[in-house]
Amino acid sequence: MSAAMPKPDRRDPVDEARRILAANDRGGYTVPTDRLYPFQWNWDSAFVAMGFATYDSDRALRELERLAEGQWDDGMIPHIVFHAPSDTYFPGPEVWRTHHRIPTSGITQPPVFGMALAFIEARAGGKYRDRVAALYAAAMKNMRWWRSARDPEGTGLVATLHNWETGRDNSVEWDAPFARVPETTTTVLRRRDTGHIDASMRPTDADYRRYIHLVDSYADVGWKPAQMWRVAPFKVADIGANAILAASAGELAKLASRFGDADDEALLASMARPPFVWSEALGVFLSQDLIAGAPIAVATSAGFLPMLTDAPTPQQVDRLAAHVEALVAQGLLPVPSTLPGQPGFEPKRYWRGPVWVVVNWMIARGFARHGRSALADAIDTLTRNVIDEEGFAEYFDPCTREGLGGGVFSWTAAVRLLLAR
Ligand code: 9WN
Numbered sequence: 001m002s003a004a005m006p007k008p009d010r011r012d013p014v015d016e017a018r019r020i021l022a023a024n025d026r027g028g029y030t031v032p033t034d035r036l037y038p039f040q041w042n043w044d045s046a047f048v049a050m051g052f053a054t055y056d057s058d059r060a061l062r063e064l065e066r067l068a069e070g071q072w073d074d075g076m077i078p079h080i081v082f083h084a085p086s087d088t089y090f091p092g093p094e095v096w097r098t099h100h101r102i103p104t105s106g107i108t109q110p111p112v113f114g115m116a117l118a119f120i121e122a123r124a125g126g127k128y129r130d131r132v133a134a135l136y137a138a139a140m141k142n143m144r145w146w147r148s149a150r151d152p153e154g155t156g157l158v159a160t161l162h163n164w165e166t167g168r169d170n171s172v173e174w175d176a177p178f179a180r181v182p183e184t185t186t187t188v189l190r191r192r193d194t195g196h197i198d199a200s201m202r203p204t205d206a207d208y209r210r211y212i213h214l215v216d217s218y219a220d221v222g223w224k225p226a227q228m229w230r231v232a233p234f235k236v237a238d239i240g241a242n243a244i245l246a247a248s249a250g251e252l253a254k255l256a257s258r259f260g261d262a263d264d265e266a267l268l269a270s271m272a273r274p275p276f277v278w279s280e281a282l283g284v285f286l287s288q289d290l291i292a293g294a295p296i297a298v299a300t301s302a303g304f305l306p307m308l309t310d311a312p313t314p315q316q317v318d319r320l321a322a323h324v325e326a327l328v329a330q331g332l333l334p335v336p337s338t339l340p341g342q343p344g345f346e347p348k349r350y351w352r353g354p355v356w357v358v359v360n361w362m363i364a365r366g367f368a369r370h371g372r373s374a375l376a377d378a379i380d381t382l383t384r385n386v387i388d389e390e391g392f393a394e395y396f397d398p399c400t401r402e403g404l405g406g407g408v409f410s411w412t413a414a415v416r417l418l419l420a421r
Contacts, residue, residue: 013388014420017413020392021051024410028059029066029083033394033406036196038086040067042079043167043244044411046112047358050119051414057124061131064117068138070104074225075145077113077138078104079164090192091212097219106215106223107162110241111146114139114248115308118255136259139252143271146245149225156274157237158245159290161228162214166238166302168351169211170203171337172344173298174236177289181233183209186216201348201404235290239276240302243285244362246274247308276306283319284339285312299323299339301359307366317370324363324375327398333386334379335363336398347399354395354404357383357415384419387412 024030029040030048037044045067052060070081082093082103093103117139121132150158163169163178183206193202203211214234221227229235249271256264277286277295284303286295304320306312312320327334338345338353347353360383368376386401387393392412393403 013416017051017392017416018055020408020413021048021410021417023408024413026084028062029081030063030410032411033409035088036193036406038088040070040081040083042067042077042081042109043112043358046116047361047411047414049116051411051417053116053120053123054417054420057120057128060116060120061124061128061135064113064120064135064138065131067113068135070100070102071138071142072100072104074149075141076108076149076225077111077142079107079109080105088192088196090190091187091215095187095212095215095219098223105164106218107165109165110167110238110244111142111248112244113142114252115244118251121255132255133259136252136255139248140260140264140267143245143249143252143267145225147267147271149229152226152229155237157242157276157288159229159232159235160238160241161218161232161235163211163234166236166241168238168240168300168302168337170207170349171298171300171302171351172342173238173287173296173300173302174234175344176296177234177236177291178207178210180291181210182213185209185212187212197405201350203350233291236296237288237290238302239285239287239300240305240359242274242276243302243305243308246272246306246311247362250309273309273311276311278316279303283316283323285316298344299342301335301337301339301356301363304335304363304366305359307370308362312370314370317367317372321367321372321375324367324379328378328382333382333396333398333401335360337395340398347397348404350395350405353398355386355398356395357387358411361415361418380419383415387416392416 031038032041032044045063049060049063070078096105098104098106117135146158160166163174189208217231218228249268253268279286282299284299285306288295324334333355336353337351345353360379364376364379386396390403392409394405394409396403
């Protein structure tokens, strides 16, 4: 554990997790962590909302409502909502140059929103009907946006146009597609992250120049989906975002008979089982590089997430289970963001190896859905233990279990609440 990483309160990690969410609350929305991420992030907030739902349905709904305040008229839910100014993060609103009522970024993130809404509704005991109805409408508008803006050719899989949209910013999967993005920017880079976190764990400066090149390119076309699609130098069908989108479709379908109509039901049914790409050689599901027109042959933790849907066959689930069993047998913490042995695996550098507990939580739910409850329980126990031993870190080294990145992290606290016995 790095010197700055606070040790958890061993007396009661659940109380400590609640205290972290309270401390990161900025008024109905929760920042991922103080200073490093001082705004509302999309998929972080959806996990946080589920964490709140374990003890406060009202606050859980509020988290999603504040995120939905950032929803664009076309249905896009941005990856960052800049509710209040802060100078501790780059790139801020002046770089994004979007035109929403509240300043937002111009790209999205994996749509955990629908999963979270169904999760909260199931625990709210029939209360808050009007608020759930409004959030259901926002979620459906967002599902339609994904369909039209990010799958205009009707392939059944949606595209992400910026690494940050995948939420797994510097995954080894993106190395080749990202190498096509020029490093030129019209914006001066003023990184703040490396002032908070050791640079060896963060994306590189060259990565940042490309991230901002993408932002500049899309800002230049006014953030219009059809034009972004046309100019995008980075276009991948991220297996993580696609699995989460399909899982959200399946979860929203449980609400559709009460809050929606037949059109919604038909749309959700068609989105719940997309044509995921499986690698027999690697034994995981794969992302695809849509510009090269080819699957990306890298085994990542996101390649397990189609188990959140009914798509995987029993044989595929067995192959995925075998990876986890092998990791545990080797004394490694499952499930590293890049599986060890894959080229590019780096156990400490952001999404190139470390374990993220939100991904673990989803993988365990996937195994449970496919009848592998003992394995799901084992992942849950290892996840709970690493948080209790190492703290509420942003992510964990799979080899040493050390907590890394930002400390006092909201989605880690949320997962600890979800895993409370
Ligand atoms: C860019 C907030 C976010 C997470 C992402 C994670 C990281 C941002 C960054 O932090 O991304 O969105 O600046 O590095 O990669 O998954 O949502 O916790």
